[in-house]
Amino acid sequence: MxxxxxxxxxxxxxxxxxxxxxxxxxxxxxxxxxxxxxxxxxxxxxxxxxxxxxxxxxxxxxxxxxxxxxxxxxxxxxxxxxxxxxxxxxxxxxxxxxxxxxxxxxxxxxxxxxxxxxxxYKVPLIDKDQTASGATVTAEEISKMPNRNANAVATTVGGVFSEDGERGSVRGARTGATATFIDGVRVIGNSSIPQSAIEQVDVILGGVPARYGDLTSGIINVTTKGPAREFGAGIELETSEFLDGYGHNRVGFNLMGPLIKGKNKNTSLLGFFIAGDINVNATSNPTSTGFYSLTDENLQILQDNPVRPTGTGSGTFTNGQFLRNSDLNHIKVAQNTGNESYNFIGNINIRTTETINLTVGGSYYYSNGNAYSYSATLANWDKNALYKSETYRGYVRFTQRFPSDPESTSAFKNFYYSLQFDYSKVKSERGDPNHWDDLWKYGYLGKFSTYKTPTYELGSDTVNGQLYEDVWLLNSWDFDTLVEWSPRDINPLVANYTSDYYDIYAGQPVGNYQNIDDLLLGNALLNGSSPQSIYSLYQSPGTNQTGYSKSNNDQYNMRMDASLDIGNHAIKLGFQYEQRTIRSIGYAPTGLWTLARDGKGLTNFHLRELDKANPELIKYNDHVDTIIYRRKYDANAQREFDKNLREALGLPVDGLDYIVMDSYDFDAGTIEYYDSDGQIHTTNLDPDDLDIGLFSPDELWNQGTNSAISYSGYDYEGNILSSQPAYEDFFNKKDDEGVFTRDIGAYEPIYMAGYIQDQFAFKDLIFNIGVRVDRFDANQKVLEDPFLLYPAHTVSNIDQVSGFQNVSHPGNMGDDYVVYVDKVNDPTKVVGYRNEYTWFNADGIEILDPSILDVGNGISPALLDQDQDRVTISSFKDYDPQISVMPRISFSFPISDEALFFAHYDVLTQRPNGVNFSDPSEYYFFMNRSDYLNNPSLEPTKTIDYELGYTQKVSNTSSVTFTTFYREMRNMIQAYRFNGAYPKDYTSYSNLDFGTVKGITAEYDLRRTENVRVRASYTLQFADATGSSTTTAAALIAAGLPNLRSTFPMPWDRRHAFNIVIDYRWGRGKNYNGPRINRNKSGKAPLEPLSDFGFSLTINGGSGTPYSASRNVQSPLSPQANLLKGTYGGSRKPWQFRLDLRVDKDFYFKSKKGAGGISSAYLNVYLQVLNVLDTRNIINVYSYTGNANDDGYLTAPEWQREINNQIDPTSFRQMYGNFVENPNNYSTPRQIRLGLIFNF
CATH class of the missing domain: 2.60.40.1120 (Carboxypeptidase-like, regulatory domain)
Structure with a gap:
């Protein structure tokens, strides 16, 4: 530190x-x-x-x-x-x-x-200080827009991609490259704030000031409202209950005013502002095409009777495999996907003197709801996962100004500094709504009482030197005669599968439920089992959709800003220090019962053999006719779970009692076991004692295969670690009982940055020149060499290996090049070399394929320890902090009062995120891992941005701006196959992606003229890269292709895009210019029916985005390599259009107070219509057909045999046809909301 x-x-x-x-x-x-x-x-x-x-x-x-x-x-x-x-x-x-x-x-x-x-004040059409491109949208404009959140505001700016109202890519960059700030605090977690709290939203697309960093795209900067001199308040009600069927409801409020006024009562020394939103929604996923779901009657039938006999005398089929479309309803809203959120923000402003200001602010966001799952919409929607999330942040900002004496002749003027400290926390939790963190209940169906009897065979044995022949020898204590089933109500729908099975084969235990294996072969469900899905498409009723997981992340930030004018130079400088703590833990609890199950799991694992060294004689009529052998206690084979369970049951840890794990009864809190004589007993085990701590960490990791756990920053029981463990603790540390604790620390990266910026004028040119320095330290261990799990010899020390003392190396081989030999153990010759990612043969000639170095024993590095087979701390080093220097140069050149040129050159970098945590478990269980491994050595990504623009005044109220831009994106993160790695090849990530974005944006800005205000833009853009996400190369890797590096259109490469905002409204009083209704007879003033009435319309759209067409059918049931048709990203989806509308009217009320009181109050009534035309824009298509509702599988000749071999081909065709009509392939539907706002 x-x-x-x-x-x-x-x-x-x-x-x-x-x-x-x-x-x-x-x-x-x-x-x-x-x-x-x-x-x-x-x-x-x-x-x-x-x-x-x-x-x-x-x-x-x-x-x-x-x-x-x-x-x-x-x-x-x-x-x-x-x-x-x-x-x-x-x-x-x-x-x-x-x-x-x-x-x-x-x-x-x-x-x-x-x-x-x-x-x-009228905002000038030409801003001579315009050195950054983007837009500023004020609270007044936002309040009249159809969508009033920061991301929606961003989508109205040219260059911001949006397919369905969301804020997507900014000028062709990946979506994670954009940063959001709220009141100067960088957002982690949820970025939502109450709608009434927004004072201003600034969207920066280019010309990023030097003070901003850790981003490679745009910035969304949100400023919230502050205190007021007088008290004010407002409330907002919004609903769609009787309008669209999607059940949206929102209540908002705001309150502001002084807490302490100044001496003249006309100023506020201590003021406050607070606002909040409460949202309740019937669904989080409105769709335009709806869903297929079982009718209530048929769902109940399927839940009560989930299986049927196969007709072969054994086994069962699930009834879900015999459904017909006649059993279904087509519904508008996905069931059990409601959510609610609570969103609050506030600040207090303390003004001690004219030049000192202290602001304290913060926000809190909480949401919970049931997660949408498409595969659950047919028959298992009532088991949708429950999620909860919290985001809260607070800040303290101190600002002091030192105004210059107007009579001073000093060159140094207008100094100020600002100190800010902020803290953010993001928490989330997800699990089954019924079980939550009660992990043992996830997979529990009921009580399985297994009845056992010992078995014997004729034979002979010698006891105490005497041979006994033709006697009965006990050969097993575990011949099962019956498994008795008693369902429980913890997972009643899943228990019904087994109850149905027992009903079908009632009175027929032999071959059906004589033992656990019979149940498994017959497709009955045991504790820890899940129902078979409906043709691998939809979830069967009762399926547990999720495990249990939680996260707890912190961000600490300190920054300082200072400014000083030196002559005509405005100098700004400052620093920032930020540290994050990222923790998470997740369990796969359904499988705990399988892991613990007796005989085949952790329980009784040490009692599998008979103790034939200690036979016992059984006499009958004084004649030995039987010899029995107790179970053999093998202390080395006893699992920690078994030890802990016996202690919880009060049984001897070294005893011979055989515990029947599946006999546990949650209702009674009992479990059954057999003693050493084979007699069954029942003992107590309180459900509270059945916790995850019965397992050891290693048992939950399960050697990295089907692990029941993953964590960092928590211990394995779900408690936050009080201190950061050493990296090597995972490999070495044990508790007092000698059990490995497998501690994994939180991810705690450190980010530091600083800048200096100079803004000055030279003749007619206004320059903004700065430089920013970022330092990113992942603050963790990384592999010394990503190709080696174990240390190896280099050219400089290979002579330490016997037989290699006099080896001559090619002259172009450096001392730090890794040496490869013919075999790991007892090597005899050098076969090649490697320098980082570059391979060479024994002659020093560069090769592309490292498999050339395999001479029959695999690719073999010259290991320092030829017998090493487990990773140790010696394979790791500290992360090398990355320092990025980023010059920022921008200028503007006013040609006249009516025209302006502007340009900028930016270098931007962003820390790696998401796939760079160094998890020691990945390396410790390396040989059993088949998924992607993180790469903790990743470096920051980089963008170089060029822009040239021209603004021209068209009229007294309008202007046009033309902007051309070019961006080079480098060091982007992409999946990478480490071919030639030892001890095996693996897939991770590397900074090898690159891309370019080039385009031109034309903008038209019409300030309010008569009744209308217009902002419009058109963007022509070409966005190409070697990958659009960290896993774009996954298909190439799966096909065994090398790490190819060709650029293709990115998924958001919209060639033509337009964004239009039209606001049309009539004023009031002297500004009213609408129709009037004369009332001459009554002598009253004319009526102005459209006074304070208007509408705002946003239009977004453009040409279709790319997708890669295939020559073969791509089905979720039969995944196979995509045989590309044309080029990657060479096909296009249809054009897309979206119109959002808000119609509203204000009603003003005269104040009843004096001049010093509230000036006015008003009521705003509005109608919000999202997707006015109910346009079904196509968001996703199937690569073979190019359609959104048909992937071609059902009609493809090559798949007819597979289809006809299904249990019920008719049912399969109908369910599959429904499944591919995925509503998520289309844009969201029309949504209508009525609201009113009352402010006073």
């Missing part, structure tokens, strides 16, 4: 770095409106919601500057003796770190009046 802190401060002094709260600034000149002469020493005050947040005094030249300013909408008040007080309302400060230029023009007067001149 000390080393990290020293390095942090070293970076501070080396690069003077970092902060995140992306403040802006306001500057300009105070002028006489008539003469245009500068006015020195004028007072400028900025307010937000009536609370003063900043101020300045103009200098000799009339110039002023106010900073730092958080994004939002401000009112500016300017005063000077001999001039009217001027109030400019609605000055918008963006979140892109820009300077807002505004010249204040005062009107002179010879009278002393309290008159205030009020004008409304």
């Amino acid at each position: 000390l080393k990290n802190l020293l390095l942090t401060f070293g970076l501070i002094f080396a690069t003077s770095f970092m902060a995140f709260a992306q403040e802006g600034a306001l500057q300009g000149t105070v002028l006489d409106k008539e003469t245009n002469e500068p006015i020195p020493f004028a007072n400028i005050v900025l307010e937000i919601k009536g609370t003063q947040v900043g101020g300045a005094t103009s200098d000799f030249d009339g110039k002023y500057q106010i900073k730092p300013l958080t994004p939002g909408k401000y009112n500016l008040k300017a005063t000077f003796v001999g001039y009217k007080t001027l109030l400019i309302e609605g000055i918008i400060i963006g979140g892109l770190g820009q300077i807002r230029f505004y010249d204040v023009k005062l009107t002179s007067t010879s009278e002393v009046l309290d008159e205030v001149e009020v004008i409304s």
